[in-house]
Amino acid sequence: MRSRMSLLEKMQNIDRRYIYLLGWIFVLFPLLNPLGLPVPIGRESRQWKEYIDNIPSDSVIVVSLDYGVSGMPELYPMTVATMHHLWSNSQAKNWQIVVCAFWNQGPLVFDTLLSQINPASAYGVVYGEDWIELGWIPGSETGMNSFAVDMWGQTPTDYLEQRPLSQYPMMENIRTAQDVDLIISFETGTPGLPEWLRQWNTPYGVPIIVGCIGVSVPGMAPYLDSGQLSALMPGLTSSGEYEILINRPGLAVAGLDAVSMSHLLVVLLVVIGNIAFFASRGKGGS
Amino acid sequence: MSDVLRRIEIPLIITALVALIQVIPYYFDFPALQGAANTASDWVLLIVNAAVFVGVISLGQVHMRRVQRRSTHWEYSIVLLVLMVVMAILGFPLEGMGLGLQNEQYQFLFNNVYNPLGSTMYSILAFFITSAAYRAFRARNIDAALILIAGTIVVMSNAPIFTSSAPFLIEWKNWIFDVPNATTMRAVTMGAALGSIALAVRTLMGIERGYLRGGGEE
Numbered sequence: 466m467r468s469r470m471s472l473l474e475k476m477q478n479i480d481r482r483y484i485y486l487l488g489w490i491f492v493l494f495p496l497l498n499p500l501g502l503p504v505p506i507g508r509e510s511r512q513w514k515e516y517i518d519n520i521p522s523d524s525v526i527v528v529s530l531d532y533g534v535s536g537m538p539e540l541y542p543m544t545v546a547t548m549h550h551l552w553s554n555s556q557a558k559n560w561q562i563v564v565c566a567f568w569n570q571g572p573l574v575f576d577t578l579l580s581q582i583n584p585a586s587a588y589g590v591v592y593g594e595d596w597i598e599l600g601w602i603p604g605s606e607t608g609m610n611s612f613a614v615d616m617w618g619q620t621p622t623d624y625l626e627q628r629p630l631s632q633y634p635m636m637e638n639i640r641t642a643q644d645v646d647l648i649i650s651f652e653t654g655t656p657g658l659p660e661w662l663r664q665w666n667t668p669y670g671v672p673i674i675v676g677c678i679g680v681s682v683p684g685m686a687p688y689l690d691s692g693q694l695s696a697l698m699p700g701l702t703s704s705g706e707y708e709i710l711i712n713r714p715g716l717a718v719a720g721l722d723a724v725s726m727s728h729l730l731v732v733l734l735v736v737i738g739n740i741a742f743f744a745s746r747g748k749g750g751s
Numbered sequence: 752m753s754d755v756l757r758r759i760e761i762p763l764i765i766t767a768l769v770a771l772i773q774v775i776p777y778y779f780d781f782p783a784l785q786g787a788a789n790t791a792s793d794w795v796l797l798i799v800n801a802a803v804f805v806g807v808i809s810l811g812q813v814h815m816r817r818v819q820r821r822s823t824h825w826e827y828s829i830v831l832l833v834l835m836v837v838m839a840i841l842g843f844p845l846e847g848m849g850l851g852l853q854n855e856q857y858q859f860l861f862n863n864v865y866n867p868l869g870s871t872m873y874s875i876l877a878f879f880i881t882s883a884a885y886r887a888f889r890a891r892n893i894d895a896a897l898i899l900i901a902g903t904i905v906v907m908s909n910a911p912i913f914t915s916s917a918p919f920l921i922e923w924k925n926w927i928f929d930v931p932n933a934t935t936m937r938a939v940t941m942g943a944a945l946g947s948i949a950l951a952v953r954t955l956m957g958i959e960r961g962y963l964r965g966g967g968e969e
Contacts, residue, residue, distance in 0.1 A: 477889075481882045488881050503915045508925060534869030573852065573861055580862075604796040611792045618793075627846070668777070679909075686933035687940050702909045725912035727877055732913075734885035735903060742889050 476741030484734065491730040495722030504721060509699055510706035516674055516696040517550050522558045524646040525639055526551065529661075533570035536653035536678060537577075542717035543676045543704035544651050545578055550711050551649075552588040555595050561635045562596035563645075565620070567608060567656045572600045572624055592625065593633040600624030605656045609664040613642035642669040651676040658685065662693055674698075763957040770955055810835070834864075901927050 520526065528551070532540050551562055566572050575598060584590045599620040602608045612619045617630050617640055630636040638644060642665050650661055650673060658675050665671045676698035677685060688694035698704065701724055704717035769791060776785040814828035822828075841857040843850045851857070888903065890896035907913040908924035953959035 479885065484882045484885060485878045488878050492877070500912070502911045504911045505914045505918050505921060507921050534866045535873040537866065538870050538873055576852070576858065577862065577866070604792075604799045607792050607795040607799070611789065611796060614789050614792075619796075683928075683932050683936055684940075686928055687937040690929075690933050690937070700909070702911070705911075721911055725910040727881065728906050728910035729912055731881050731884050731906055732903060734881065735888045735899070738885050738889055739899070742891075 473741045473745040476737055477745065479734070479737075487730055487734075488727060491726040492723045495726050499719075500722045500725065502722065502725060504706055504709055504718070506706045506710060507703060509697055510703040510710060513547075513674065513676075513696045513698045513703070513707055514550070514710045517547070517554075520554075520558065520560065520647060523560075524558070525561045525563065525644055526647045526649060527563045527565060527645050529648060529650045529652075530564070530566040530571035530574050531568045531650055531652035531657055532574065533568050533653070534574065536651075537574060538720075539678045539701050539704075540651045540653065540676060541574065541577075542701065542715060542720070543698050543707065544574070545582070545715060546704060546708050546711060546713060546717065547649065547651075547676070547698075548578060548582065548584075549713055552582075552584045552590050552596070555590055556588070560595070561639065563616075563639060564596065564598040565612070566601045567605060567660075568653075569601045569603070572598070593623075594635050597630075597633055597635060598624045606660040606664060609656060609660055613665055613669060616640055642671055645669075645671050647671065648673040649676075650674075653678050653681070657681070658688060658694065662688065666693055676704075759960075759963070760957075762963055763960070766962075767955050767957065770951070807835070807839070834860075901931070 528548070530544065551560065554560065555562060564575060566575070584596065585592065590596055599616075600623070602612050602619055604611065608619065617636070620630065622629055623633065645665075648661055648665060648671055650657065652658065652675060657677070658673070661673050661675075666673055672695045673693075674696040675685065675694060677700070679700035682697070682699040685694060685697050685699070689697055698707065701717055701720055705721040705724075708715050708718050772784060772787050772791055775781060776788045811832065814832050816822075817825050817828040818832070838857070838860060841850060841854060841860070842852055845851065846853070884902070884906075888899045890899050904920060904923050905927060907917075908920040914920050950959060954962070
């Protein structure tokens with residue numbers, strides 16, 4: 466009887482080091498032996514794809530990388546997939562894409578992206594005509610406000626070539642938030658959606674879609690419901706679904722097996738803990 | 752004269768004026784005030800940029816002191832100081848001298864040191880969350896059971912290993928997200944917004960003085 470209670474107690478209090486070890490094994494296993502599980506498509510990734518597909522021709526799109534390297538595991542795959550999607554359509558639809566960042570590491574993240582994708586050779590888009598990178602805009606929400614009022618004043622030169630914006634044909638008619646038709650923000654925190662809403666969406670009516678990390682997702686629900694947020698890409702699983710939808714399996718799809726296994730471990734541990742909890746209670750334990 | 756300059760009313764008036772310059776043009780169309788608000792925003796940006804240098808100096812002072820005193824884990828402070836100086840020099844915007852964010856050494860350190868370290872810090876969360884979920888998700892009472900059920904459904908709905916064989920989990924998760932979650936988050940958001948408005952009004956009226964040294968009670 467005592468040994469049985471002892472086992473139940475142990476099942477309720479597994480040493481965290483064993484849990485960490487199990488976590489490591491569960492994540493490593495699918496990386497070494499990919500499971501290749503089918504991936505059902507959720508509504509968020511479908512809405513995200515449909516929203517981008519339906520962006521009107523001649524639109525000016527601001528893509529903002531509001532995260533640093535710590536957010537890359539979750540946000541970088543969706544950033545890459547979205548840029549593929551945008552660039553592959555930008556010439557046909559005459560979109561003009563302005564890349565910027567309100568997090569200081571955003572441009573460095575985009576450097577990494579450009580080291581893996583050459584938009585000119587992959588999609589034939591021309592820097593300065595179809596897209597431009599303005600770099601980091603300091604000042605958080607104040608910076609967003611100033612950028613909305615005077616984009617040229619906040620970023621007199623571009624980031625990649627360090628030339629005045631007046632030398633780029635596409636920037637001729639892009640000067641304030643009123644010239645922008647859509648914001649796509651990838652973000653891990655502040656500044657993020659609430660700041661965009663206050664400084665761009667409410668005063669200028671610029672629609673916004675957001676890709677965010679999993680822990681931020683619950684906080685996005687009211688803004689989706691109110692229509693202030695037009696589409697949401699919540700975390701790595703949806704990124705994987707989106708990669709499948711645009712026929713470009715990449716980093717997110719590669720990580721989905723690891724996500725599955727880590728979630729399986731969580732569920733197994735929760736089940737074990739609760740079985741032990743109820744069994745010990747039935748036997749008069751605490 | 753010095754007594755006049757030290758009067759508590761002066762910072763209170765400056766705060767109220769600066770806040771009103773930002774608030775009024777947001778709600779009303781006053782071109783003159785809008786110009787003043789834009790200028791004030793530019794000042795803020797200058798202060799923010801200056802604050803970066805203050806941050807570097809402060810960080811340097813703190814870690815230099817730790818090294819001098821041989822405090823716990825002072826060795827890490829040396830690593831921090833060395834890398835801070837190296838990254839600052841390599842990233843300095845002097846492209847003519849081969850420096851700047853695009854230079855090879857800077858990119859190498861960013862991609863091969865900073866990037867993996869940052870990703871590792873974030874990924875460690877997975878271990879903590881697994882351990883925390885195991886301990887917290889226990890049906891000790893009705894409330895805990897509800898959280899356990901909702902949490903488990905959301906966890907399972909995000910993993911293809913479950914949804915590929917039980918796609919209804921996605922619908923269940925959508926309902927949890929759309930109804931209980933949205934309702935709760937809306938209440939939290941509106942509560943926080945009302946609190947912010949109250950704080951802003953108190954600050955404008957000079958009642959809230961916490962941002963002044965000592966709360967302005969002298």
